[in-house]
Amino acid sequence: MAQPLRIGIAGLGNVGASVFQLLSEHGDMLLERTGREVRITAVSARSKLKNRNIDISKVKWHDNPVDVANDPEVDVVVELMGGSSGPALDLVKKALDLGKPVVTANKALLASRGAEVLDLLKKSKGSVSFEAAVAGGIPVIKGLREGLAANRIKAVYGILNGTCNFILSEMSHTGAAFATVLKEAQEKGYAESDPSFDIDGVDAAHKLSILSGLAFGCVPDVKHIEIKGIRGITPLDIAFASDLGFRIKLLGIARQAEGGIEQSVEPCLVPSDSPIAAVEGALNAVYIDGDYVGKVLLMGYGAGGNPTASAVVSDIVDVARGRALPLMGIASERVSSLKAANILARKGSYYIRLMVLDQPGVIADISAILRDHKVSLESVLQRGRDPHQAVPVILTTHETTEESIRRVAEQISKLKSVTEPPYLMRIEEFNG
């Protein structure tokens, strides 16, 4: 029998408490699956006395989380505090200094300080595992770094934020406005009281940067990601998209394009009968497109204590089995900076929502602008006529470039009969 693997957990919030519970409840099973006893020996959290429905009386308590790494009776440091600096970073540094493996759910740390973590790893005998940092319980890091390791990755994309997906699903089912559904989501605990990190696409961008790093062997870096959140989506868009055979989803997309990697987080139209359209509520889903395997979809719960704990403990199982891998799947010295493609060069078809005064000649003016920029119309939808106020007109285009569509939007917004700036969304059918 191998030595027990001694676990120190820093951070006992929702996820930390679930990890504690899982390790306590499934001790026998984990012993069978790893050949080693997996034993929690130390914890640290903000408050020792908070009720978490777990019994921490038999493990050592550290007031300072960094002491979890320093503890000689801790073999693996589980960092569940979050944050890209401060105690989380200090703890990871200390653990790697001491050559101890780290397991973390901290996406902000990897997305903002990927280069720093890679530098630390070059000098350390330790490792950093982060299955829980992206898409909660879905084993997407393992899928990308191991399961599809035989493939050159063409693209990785999907629904990476459960809060946005819940809001868009609810808007779709109820026809309610964004603000109404957001409030409901906040009441149910699906959205934070300050929801901007989720609904403005920042959380999804953090996750995408990590997937992109794995897919293309690069340092995760959010700064190359084009980000648009879901605040601008109206019940009108949901209804028109549905009539056109689409659902609206906030997608993170990273793909190999001419000249580099294209990365974006933005609401997109996806075909109603596609599997990704059927991903409802707080679920996440990630497609990985490899040159030999084709497209593989992974779907499941992207957040929550128990699903995230499943991912954290799968990393612990890998450490116990002696199988931790380099951060980005290749030697840290070989990880390069990401070469970003010019976003203006990207191709695609688009959905354009306009609010126009219902006057003779409006559509002719708009059509002329499209023609001048060589953008070809796929469809024009207008609902309702009202001479006294603006009415919605929806255009969809055939394939064009981001540059052309932006110029079109700019020109259209200058028309007197157009009362608000055009709202653009990409139509993603992923047929490539």
Next chain:
Amino acid sequence: MAQPLRIGIAGLGNVGASVFQLLSEHGDMLLERTGREVRITAVSARSKLKNRNIDISKVKWHDNPVDVANDPEVDVVVELMGGSSGPALDLVKKALDLGKPVVTANKALLASRGAEVLDLLKKSKGSVSFEAAVAGGIPVIKGLREGLAANRIKAVYGILNGTCNFILSEMSHTGAAFATVLKEAQEKGYAESDPSFDIDGVDAAHKLSILSGLAFGCVPDVKHIEIKGIRGITPLDIAFASDLGFRIKLLGIARQAEGGIEQSVEPCLVPSDSPIAAVEGALNAVYIDGDYVGKVLLMGYGAGGNPTASAVVSDIVDVARGRALPLMGIASERVSSLKAANILARKGSYYIRLMVLDQPGVIADISAILRDHKVSLESVLQRGRDPHQAVPVILTTHETTEESIRRVAEQISKLKSVTEPPYLMRIEEFNG
């Protein structure tokens, strides 16, 4: 730099040739991802001269596949001949005798001789990796054995046979009869000239037995699987199911029930708006339901040279990274025989297709039988009236037991006004 990993491939059919091509094409990438050169040194196949669009002139040729294992310049034996006995078994035995790792796509071998392979492994320093044996390119073995290793698995189920899924998808889209679509599938190469292995559910059962073994730490064994294929499905069933809000899919299901593991392969009704209903054509999809993670879905191409090669080479990557695992994820000595649940005790709701003469009192007779067996009706559909010949009547039930529904079917088939045996399908909503 570590030593090169020298690969011997036995079997150069569709998959073997793709593996050869992948390893040749992605040599640099695999070197980067594993830290070792992955080099093919030897091959064996039935005919040396067959044109496969690969250049085998620079590797050693063996007429006898077992010599691939004997070759001192082969570190890893890749078995792609198939078959549960004969040369494939001899090759695996020899490789394990010599302590060499084996990578295989051979589901029949594992499903029929799992216990024998486990015995060989107990005495060997080698390993057997088999990602390609189930669901082609989808990394479901890795997902189950590693990605979700922190969970007690409650169930694993899904679409495991692309031929059947193609046929059912086509029937659904075209309304054509089974025999017509089968012929088309044969012409397109999606079905074998003798299709029974696929359409009678045997192939899916082989795969399910392997998933079940991994999920529950048992020896794979097809003999405990209740198997029904798709020959009996008519366009009527497809249409009625659609009216009721369902699609028909051939599902393999293994789940923890009272008294043991329930295992079945059979056509089932799944809700039309569920992600599994959107799995079309030759795709495969597998759900894994774990106690912490909840339900995780993996979807992708379940067959074909390139997707299967992706899985084979992911196993080679694991071997190159020094990460091969025990066959069933736990020490071979700990793998137990599967304890099967009594299939008659399983619960569920059912779809029943009857052909009845449209005479007064028929529905009353049928209803009385249901009542006598305490089976509660959810809906009754009848289309068309014709006093001269039998018309279809579709019943759906609330939850009952397999035993009750079989008795009901038996009683109903004895009614004079019922012209053919009732056709039963389970309704699987997977809400549990």
